[in-house]
Amino acid sequence: MNSFSLKEKMKFSLLLLLLSVNFVAFNQSTEKCASHKAILYQETLTPGYKELVNTEFEIAKSALRPKANDLYTIPVVVHIVYNTANQNIADSVILNQITVLNNDYQRMNEDTVNMRADFDIVKGDPNIQFVLAQIDPAGNTTTGITRTATSSATFGSINFLLGDFSDLEKVKSTADGGSDPWDQSRYLNIWVCNMEVFNTPALLGYATPPTGLPNWPPGSNLGLSDGVVIQYQAFGANNPNTLDLGQGALTVKGRTLSHEVGHYLGLRHIWGDGNCAEEDGIDDTPNADAQSNQDCDATKNSCVDNIYGVDLPDMIENFMDYSDETCQNSFTQGQVDLMRGVLENQRIDLIQNNPASLEEMQFEASIYPNPTSSELKVKVKTGDVDELLLLDATGKHVNSHPIKNATTLISLIDLEGGIYFIHFLKNGKRQSVQKVMKL
Ligand SMILES: [Ca+2]
Ligand SMILES: [Ca+2]
Ligand SMILES: [Ca+2]
Known part of the structure; x- marks a missing residue:
């Protein structure tokens, strides 16, 4: 929970504005999630990318399988890329984060009881399980965790603040001081690292939506390497490091990863990254005119919608909003259908005949x-x-x-x-x- 009231925050910002315009500009650029910015960046590298993402939405939606609700298992590799001992977060934090992810993606998180009854008509259970990989790409046993010491104090940079992801992307390359991905068709690669600029996280995370559709020109370079990147203090609900975006310690419950994996599986921000004219492509998520401001303001109903005949309020409970982690607890069925559709199509190698995960024994x-x-x-x-x-x-x-x-x-x-x-x-x-x- 932010320890500053809004009034105090405004006073604080005004004070900073008087002290240094530049600092305020950079301070305000901290992004909870930079996935929309990433799409814009990819659009500059490869014109047509945004349209591709939109097309994927249509394909994923139209290819949905009718309600075979099997538990899908995704093998995960977590790359810890650290410059200081604090950044080299412990196995116990990683295991805790995987538990949070599993709870959120199987609707087993205890705080679903906090979801307002308005959303009972739309709530959904993704029924997706994440396991730290047990077999690495070479066929050897693995913890599903890699640890890489780096000489890079941070992967954040002024370039990123200006919309260029190339410095952040270095975390995904051993040659550039990061850690190479494992086969991205068979593993969900998650990098955990420092992305601070001027000692403040420039973002909490970003993810790549699915790619590789038939209408994509062969050999095109998408620019971003597939997977999810998380700021190290925002990983796990038992992380000993303090997450402070410049206005006091924030409560961390491991929901940054739940949000980013939503993008990885094809979801957009619930407010559609724009006003009431722009929406997220999901029929049962209420639209909003803007993102939540890292708070839990349950009073808003910013866009008129008609979901099963109801104009639902803005859904701060949704993992794909920018609300405080303490009030995020739910996906909708429409979001669930899209993510499962992506797993059955664009990302099917994650769940089908995947040798990365041997947890299902053929014997008792x-x-x-x-x-x-x-x-x-x-x-x-x-x-x-x-x-x-x-x-x-x-x-x-x-x-x-x-x-x-x-x-x-x-x-x-x-x-x-x-x-x-x-x-x-x-x-x-x-x-x-x-x-x-x-x-
Ligand atoms: Ca909107
Ligand atoms: Ca919607
Ligand atoms: Ca509404």
Whole structure:
């Protein structure tokens, strides 16, 4: 929650205006999400990009599958690119962020009860699950997390403030001090880094909407590398770093990523990046004449709309608004249909026959308790698996356990805390991999 009242903020801004016009100009340029700016940037690189995005909306909407509501699983790789120890955020923050994302995308977030009843007629459950990748592009076991030390103090720059993303994009390139993406058709790549300009975050995040449609000229360079980038203090709900855009600490609940993944799966800002004449292309989201101002103002009904016969108020509860993270808690069914349509079409490689994620075992097995500080019990039918291997987070072999009984005990007592993997083998061939956590 912003600790300044609006009146105080205005006073504060006026004071800054007197002190330095330039500073105010840069201060005001902090963007909660720069995805619309990214579309404009791509339009300058490749004229026609905006139209492409619009076309994708139409294709995604028309290609919807009627209500087969299977749980879709997206493998994720998180690239931590850090210049200071604070930026090298802990595994526990990353795991927390993935949990937030899963709750928000399966409507399991506890604060759905705060959604006003007005929106009961439009609320939706995406039923999408995100897992840290278990297998990397080379076929090796992975935590789904990469860590890269960089000499770049920040990827933010004056160029970005002027609308040029090329400095930010360096985070996606090992040669430029960042971390190369993993196969972008099979992994959702998320980069977490510093994007400050003059010690204030220039933006909290940005994402690329889906690409690769038949009407796109072959070989065209879209300019932006596919995935999501998040400012490091805005990642996870248990992040020890303070997020301050120049006007006091903001509450961080991990919703910046929920918002950016919405863009990645084809959603636009709920107010359509414009006044009441511009909307987001989704029929059941109420239009608004502008974005929320990082607050929870529930009094507004800025555009007249007709959604199932109702003129709904502005939906500050929507993840695709710029409202405060504490009041974001919902998607609409129209948004859900679009995201699932994108997953069934433009981004189908994420969910179909994807070897990046082996969490679905072809045999019955259970591991408990997980996480644990002491001992794991692994239950499996002896005919399905004949050996278990324990590997550490770097893929190093820790020990082996031939399967003799239905339950195999694996002691973690002497191991350091962190992520480990259990490989299930039969005749020396890997059948599955499961991630476990030593507390
Ligand atoms: Ca609008
Ligand atoms: Ca709408
Ligand atoms: Ca309205």
